[in-house]
Amino acid sequence: MAGSDDSFDIVIVGGGPVGLSFAASLAQSELKVAVVEQQSLERLANPAFDGREIALTYASIRILRELGAWDAIPASDKSPLQGARVLNGSSPFALCFDSPSGSREPLGVLVPNCRIRDALFKIVRLQDHAQLLCGHSVVDATNSHKGAVITLSDGRRLTARLLVAADSRLSATRDLLGIGAGINRLANSMLICRVRHERVHHQIAVEWFDHYQTIAMLPLTEGVSSLLLTLPSNEADRLLAFDDDLFLTELTNRCRERLGKMSLASTRHSYPLVTTWAHKFWAPSAALIGDAAIGMHPVTAHGFNIGLSGQKQLAHKILAACRERRDIADPDMLQKYESWLRLSAAPLYHATNILVGLYSGEHPAARLARHAGLRFAQYLPFVRHGISAMLRR
Ligand SMILES: Cc1cc2nc3c(=O)[nH]c(=O)nc-3n(C[C@H](O)[C@H](O)[C@H](O)COP(=O)(O)OP(=O)(O)OC[C@H]3O[C@@H](n4cnc5c(N)ncnc54)[C@H](O)[C@@H]3O)c2cc1C
Incomplete structure (x- = not known):
């Protein structure tokens, strides 16, 4: 034309x-x-x-397949996500998202x-x-x-x-x-790297809203996860400047042994968090x-x-x-x-x-609200099933 x-x-x-x-x-x-x-x-x-492991929904996989891109991604780079757990602080309670009972179909697939x-x-x-x-x-x-x-x-x-x-x-x-x-510049950064670890992840992701930090653990291949640590940007910069040994010690302490013994399995990356809406x-x-x-x-x-x-x-x-x-x-x-x-x-x-607002607040009222929110959502199956269905749409 x-x-x-x-x-x-x-x-x-x-x-x-x-x-x-x-x-x-x-x-x-x-x-x-x-x-x-x-x-x-x-x-x-x-x-x-670049550290990012993209959690693709079924709708996205369909689009990539139509474009011919899905089959061009090696199978070894596609990690199924069988479920997710959301944790709050030191509470043992977890809000669970799983595939519908009886289905072995994952909620989505993680691809670098x-x-x-x-x-x-x-x-x-x-x-x-x-x-x-x-x-x-x-x-x-x-x-x-x-x-x-x-x-x-x-x-x-x-x-x-x-x-x-x-x-x-x-x-x-x-x-x-x-x-x-x-x-909206959030003054927080996300530090990301892959780790090899002792404990089995069962292809279940963990989003853990801990005090003054959020940790996500995304299951990749057996014994390997992507670790995403959200911190105030100055704190993230401080950790990024550590040598590998010190960085690993810091990660292990912050994860409180959730994944057992860990070693670094990739380079580290940091993303200042900014949201935009044109x-x-x-x-x-x-x-x-x-x-x-x-x-x-x-x-x-x-x-x-x-x-x-x-x-x-x-x-x-x-x-x-x-x-x-x-x-x-x-x-x-x-x-x-x-x-x-x-x-x-x-x-x-x-x-x-x-x-993000609810889970980054450290005021006791905010902590209580998120604790109550997780329990509330767990006992409202339509919330959990709605989110799981949205991912699998
Ligand atoms: C840590 C992290 C984890 C994420 N995880 C997920 C996830 O699990 N699932 C999900 O759906 N999304 C996720 N995202 C979001 C996802 O990465 C972005 O939505 C996606 O990369 C956006 O793609 P894009 O092509 O619009 O922009 P970008 O990926 O930012 O690409 C923009 C391109 O434009 C080029 N460019 C910039 N300026 C110019 C210029 N002036 N002239 C010419 N070229 C230019 C850049 O070099 C770049 O190649 C994540 C993001 C981050 C930061």
């Missing part, structure tokens, strides 16, 4: 998992697509382990973020419709009802009928488009997807799941517009995309933020 070398139907800024999924979702069209990624092609082609990126990169690279423009960031973008002009860091200018920002929760493209966002998910000739639209707190493990379903929704609308020879940047269509995403993501986004 588009003409000269630098003119595209769609320019996607950001070759992260959502930007690449979106590019792959457009493969059945004749649209000329560019993916602009600031990392080099070499780094995009060989994504390094780098393997998802790798699989999607391989798919997009094999497709003719999309060009990967790597090693350049977007430094300017202007938009009007007629289209968008994007300037790269090497001075190259691209034109597009539709500009799609997928450049993370602190999206520079979102700012350039003049779209505001509610940005005020609009579109502008004339432009749309936001993935974390650029909604950056969730990782505690409920849903940011990518939401981003993946959102990009599918937008791609679906664009493909229908192509088939019916309508404009791929039609404002009504973009507004429908926004309404859909708002409705489907808002309950989980707000519930997650309430949960």
Whole structure:
């Protein structure tokens, strides 16, 4: 459809998992697509382990399968999640989420973020419709009802009928488009690494809201878990600076022997926690997807799941517009995309933020409230089954 070398139907800024999924979702069209990624092609082609183990829902697995990415992820990188336990402080009580009785189907599957990126990169690279423009960031973008002009860091200018920002929760493209966002910097960071441990995890995840720290243990292969420790950012920085031995001693003490004897099984990574919700998910000739639209707190493990379903929704609308020879940047269509995403993501986004507030408060009333909340939820089967069903949807 588009003409000269630098003119595209769609320019996607950001070759992260959502930007690449979106590019792959457009493969059945004749649209000329560019993916602009600031990392080099070499780094995009060989994504390094970044600590994140993404808990994928069934809906996400279905989308990745449709894109051809699911089968490109080695089976050894897929760890089933058979259940989850939520603990509060030193109380032995656990809120349990399990597969429905009699079913051996897991609640979801954990896959390293780098393997998802790798699989999607391989798919997009094999497709003719999309060009990967790597090693350049977007430094300017202007938009009007007629289209968008994007300037790269090497001075190259691209034109597009539709500009799609997928450049993370602190999206520079979102700012350039003049779209505001509610940005909440939580002053906490999540420290992540894999550990090898003595005790068996039975593929059950543990989310433990302890005093002044939250620890999540995600079961990977036998005897190996991903450990996620949420702490005030200055405390996380202090631990990150420790040598391996001291770091391990600190982890072992903080886990209070829950996993038995441990040893480090990966590099360590730290993520300052920031949640974002863009005020609009579109502008004339432009749309936001993935974390650029909604950056969730990782505690409920849903940011990518939401981003993946959102990009599918937008791609679906664009493909229908192509088939019916309508404009791929039609404002009504973009507004429908926004309404859909708002409705489907808002309950989980707000519930997650309430949960974070409740579980990071150290006031005795907050401690009591979460203790009561866990017991209440345990005796309301529809709450537990509802959450389990949502994961398995
Ligand atoms: C610790 C942690 C654990 C998580 N666990 C889960 C989980 O279990 N389940 C789940 O669903 N989600 C999880 N998430 C969320 C998930 O990682 C994100 O939602 C997902 O990575 C968003 O993908 P994205 O492509 O939108 O953005 P990103 O992954 O941030 O990718 C953005 C891309 O844009 C590029 N870029 C940025 N700026 C520019 C620019 N100006 N020009 C060009 N390129 C640019 C970047 O280099 C990057 O490649 C977790 C997040 C964290 C931090």
